[in-house]
Amino acid sequence: MLSRLFRRLFLEGMAKLHKEGNLAFFGSLSKLADPDAFASHLAPLRKTNWVVYAKHPFGGPQAVLAYLSRYTHRIAISNHRLMCADADAVAFKWNDYRIKSGDRMKVMRLHTSEFIRRFLIHVLPSGFHRIRHTGFLANSIRRNRIEMIRRLLDVDPDADLKTGDDQCTDTDKQDQVCPKCGGVMIAVETFKRGQTPKSRAPPWEGAA
Numbered sequence: 001m002l003s004r005l006f007r008r009l010f011l012e013g014m015a016k017l018h019k020e021g022n023l024a025f026f027g028s029l030s031k032l033a034d035p036d037a038f039a040s041h042l043a044p045l046r047k048t049n050w051v052v053y054a055k056h057p058f059g060g061p062q063a064v065l066a067y068l069s070r071y072t073h074r075i076a077i078s079n080h081r082l083m084c085a086d087a088d089a090v091a092f093k094w095n096d097y098r099i100k101s102g103d104r105m106k107v108m109r110l111h112t113s114e115f116i117r118r119f120l121i122h123v124l125p126s127g128f129h130r131i132r133h134t135g136f137l138a139n140s141i142r143r144n145r146i147e148m149i150r151r152l153l154d155v156d157p158d159a160d161l162k163t164g165d166d167q168c169t170d171t172d173k174q175d176q177v178c179p180k181c182g183g184v185m186i187a188v189e190t191f192k193r194g195q196t197p198k199s200r201a202p203p204w205e206g207a208a
Contacts, residue, residue, distance in 0.1 A: 002052050003049065003050045003051060003052050004050075006050060006052050007045070007046070007048075007050040010050075011042055011045060011046060014042065015038075015039075015042065018035070018038050019035075066097070071122055072130060072131045073130060073131055073132070074130075075122070076118075076119050076121075076122035076123075077092060077119065081093045081094070083107065085112070086112075087112060088111065088112060089109050089110060089111055089112060089115075090109070090110055090111075090112055090115040091107060091108070091109045092107070092108060092110075092115075093105050093106070093107055093108075094106055094107075094108050136149065
């Protein structure tokens with residue numbers, strides 16, 4: 001049933017595009033610009049059994065979700081990842097998420113037409129929108145709504161977070177356990193949002 005439905009919709013769409021003049025033919029296919037020749041070319045396809053090809057993803061459903069989740073809120077590629085481009089090829093940086101630690105950044109070079117094809121795969125059809133924050137986190141009202149929420153909760157928006165043993169309960173102390181070694185985790189520094197921490201971040205796991 002799916003095969004026949006897809007065949008009908010596809011062929012009807014092709015005929016509509018040809019009638020509207022939205023198909024261009026070149027070289028040995030230029031004769032298909034004639035409506036009768038194009039109809040004769042499509043006629044045998046209406047009797048052919050079409051196979052709707054589908055298969056399990058190589059990495060499983062989790063890999064598909066992980067890939068799609070990286071593009072639900074942003075475009076396919078940002079400008080800073082583009083290294084060079086000309087009429088023949090495009091070179092860009094990409095992250096190999098199969099690498100669990102260390103440097104994931106690699107460089108890929110594709111033919112210009114292939115790069116455009118892959119980029120257009122990520123362009124949403126008309127009427128579709130990428131996921132955006134809604135409610136009080138929507139970009140247009142976020143700042144005012146957060147200030148209003150803080151005011152209703154009687155919270156000083158400029159107040160620093162208080163830390164220290166006098167502010168921690170026994171339950172808090174029990175939760176501050178290193179998941180790796182089981183030792184007690186100690187706060188070495190506190191800093192405000194946007195402030196650069198003075199302490200050096202720990203090295204990547206497994207790095208030399």
